[in-house]
Amino acid sequence: MLTLDNLLIEQDDFRLSADFAIPPAARVALLGPSGAGKSTLLATLAGFLAPGRGRILWRGADITGLAPGARPLSILFQDQNLFPHLNVAQNLGLGLSPKLRLARADHAQIAAALDRVGLSGLGDRRPATLSGGQQSRVALARCLLRAKPLLLLDEPFAALGPALKSDMLALVAEIAADQHATVLMVSHEPADAVALCPQTVLVAEGVAHPPAATAGLLADPPPALAAYLGK
Numbered sequence: 419m420l421t422l423d424n425l426l427i428e429q430d431d432f433r434l435s436a437d438f439a440i441p442p443a444a445r446v447a448l449l450g451p452s453g454a455g456k457s458t459l460l461a462t463l464a465g466f467l468a469p470g471r472g473r474i475l476w477r478g479a480d481i482t483g484l485a486p487g488a489r490p491l492s493i494l495f496q497d498q499n500l501f502p503h504l505n506v507a508q509n510l511g512l513g514l515s516p517k518l519r520l521a522r523a524d525h526a527q528i529a530a531a532l533d534r535v536g537l538s539g540l541g542d543r544r545p546a547t548l549s550g551g552q553q554s555r556v557a558l559a560r561c562l563l564r565a566k567p568l569l570l571l572d573e574p575f576a577a578l579g580p581a582l583k584s585d586m587l588a589l590v591a592e593i594a595a596d597q598h599a600t601v602l603m604v605s606h607e608p609a610d611a612v613a614l615c616p617q618t619v620l621v622a623e624g625v626a627h628p629p630a631a632t633a634g635l636l637a638d639p640p641p642a643l644a645a646y647l648g649k
């Protein structure tokens with residue numbers, strides 16, 4: 419369970435409040451107008467920003483003051499955060515050991531993760547020699563290896579074509595189910611929310627609302643969401 423307890427996030431004159439819980443292993447989309455604060459909310463959960471008020475609890479423990487690396491989560495951005503000077507296997511190895519001190523078992527785990535995302539045998543390649551879709555798979559494989567119980571996705575597949583994107587969303591769903599992970603995904607595509615996330619948090623007009631059923635929210639959107647969707 420992830421609890422956002424009376425949270426208030428402030429950046430200059432921007433304010434966003436959130437006060438709700440997300441049940442274990444839920445998959446939740448964050449939808450709302452541009453500039454509403456979706457990325458800011460993820461950045462706060464990840465520990466890159468400190469909230470002005472309130473607490474973030476994971477399984478009842480207060481993680482508000484923890485450094486990003488000490489939090490029980492992985493975060494995936496659109497640019498995939500791959501290091502260009504390291505090969506794919508090394509990039510994955512960073513998920514296991516930040517100093518790349520890898521044992522034989524770690525190499526076996528890396529190879530298995532590459533298999534799992536459909537990139538068998540590509541461990542020696544540099545990220546720049548891979549397609550955008552393959553780079554997304556590498557970044558997802560790194561999350562798979564880290565095996566954190568909370569996965570934050572900030573439009574990681576926005577640059578991919580529809581077929582590739584739907585493959586990646588299916589892979590995320592598979593991995594999240596295997597690892598009983600909770601997923602929070604920022605997206606601009608209601609169809610992505612429908613595909614991956616039974617629940618949606620609407621972020622609009624200074625409030626991140628409690629999760630509601632995605633299908634119901636999209637079928638009968640409140641005015642702020644309707645305006646954003648162009649309905």
Ligand SMILES: Nc1ncnc2c1ncn2[C@@H]1O[C@H](COP(=O)(O)OP(=O)(O)OP(=O)(O)O)[C@@H](O)[C@H]1O
Binds near residue numbers: 454457
């Ligand atoms: N470093 C910063 N300092 C001050 N304000 C910021 C900073 N980063 C973002 N903001 C402001 O915070 C607000 C929320 O931005 P954020 O990127 O979280 O919105 P978003 O919903 O993710 O938007 P989009 O859908 O366009 O990505 C915006 O008003 C933005 O201008």
